[in-house]
Amino acid sequence: MAFQGSILVVDDEIGPRESLRMILKPLYRIHTAANGQEALKYINSEKIDLVTLDLKMPGIHGIDVLREIKKIKNDIEVVIITGYGTLTNAIEAIRYGAVDFISKPFNTAEIISIVSKSVERRKLNLKIKNLIKKIKDLSLLEDGQNQALGNLGESVGLAAGVNEIQEELRESLQQLESFRTQKVSVNYLDFLKVLIYILEGKEPYTSGHSERVSFYADLIAQDLNLTSKEKEDLQIATLLHDIGKIGLSNRLLAKIDLSQHESMDIRHHPIKGVRLIEPLAFSHTVTSAIRHHHERWDGRGYPDGLSGEAIPLLARIITLADSYDAMTSDRPYRNGLPTPEVQEEIEKNAGIQFDPYLVSLFVKHFKYKELLSPSFPAPVLH
16 A cells, blocks of 8 residues: 555554544554654654644643654644643644644544645645755756745745645656756746646646736736836736635635635635745735735725725736636636626726726727737746
């Protein structure tokens, strides 16, 4: 059997320890430890992907074990499973890097789900870090950009797991390998395109979305008196505007009827996106455009309920370009809408959802058929 990863179960009580071992052993290579000292020995000597950790144990307290694990190997995922859980304990555990906090008696399905997602997230984080390291090792970027990539590599722990990225990542790494004997420079935006291509995956309703939005936003920007810096910021922001969705499953993004909890998860993605790219030290213009690209002209958007010209200009541009791509792209539950219907919908929402002046500029491109959906191949660093 090919195991999907290695799990260390840490609990001083044999009952919960053996229960977790039996639940997880069909899919994972399981190690067990009866206290914190044993756990830290395993961390130092074995390849461990995830630790399930009890809090109240003889000797070293669970929170202290968590802190030591993160000092030794920061990328190991830790799930707290305890019968003595309090809100204070939960907050402290999350603060020190635990990915989740579960109370005993635990639900088997919940344990399997959380462990599976956490292991997948670790795999994703390691793949992205490896890609970043590969680019830096090949000396394809300037020193300042390499520093930014190093910061991004340290920050990917903020991201949750994404399915079906393995093939895209493999292909991208192969592309990078081909440059080992060539003297080529890589534009930072080209790297971002590769990263977004990997994260968007192969789903037809997400693949290429960010680049299409960038294309449509650029059409709007051509009609505005933007500086070259603003245009560059707009391109970066459109490529990264949905990076906060990488923690959301494609199945959730495809749903029509969302629960309140699911709706909140989606509505938080602009904030999560800004948090994720914070180490890259982009300008406030970029981060504010990402944060506010779901605000509405009438103030009924999210996350901050801004209205009118209080919404940053670049965010207003992305809102319009993003909505156009959403309406014209196929979804699992419907085909893309025909152009006349899309134009009618956009004009109807001028002054409600969209900046009316930007709408007046954008709809001119319908007339000249400049809004035909572009087709972007897999990005290549060159």
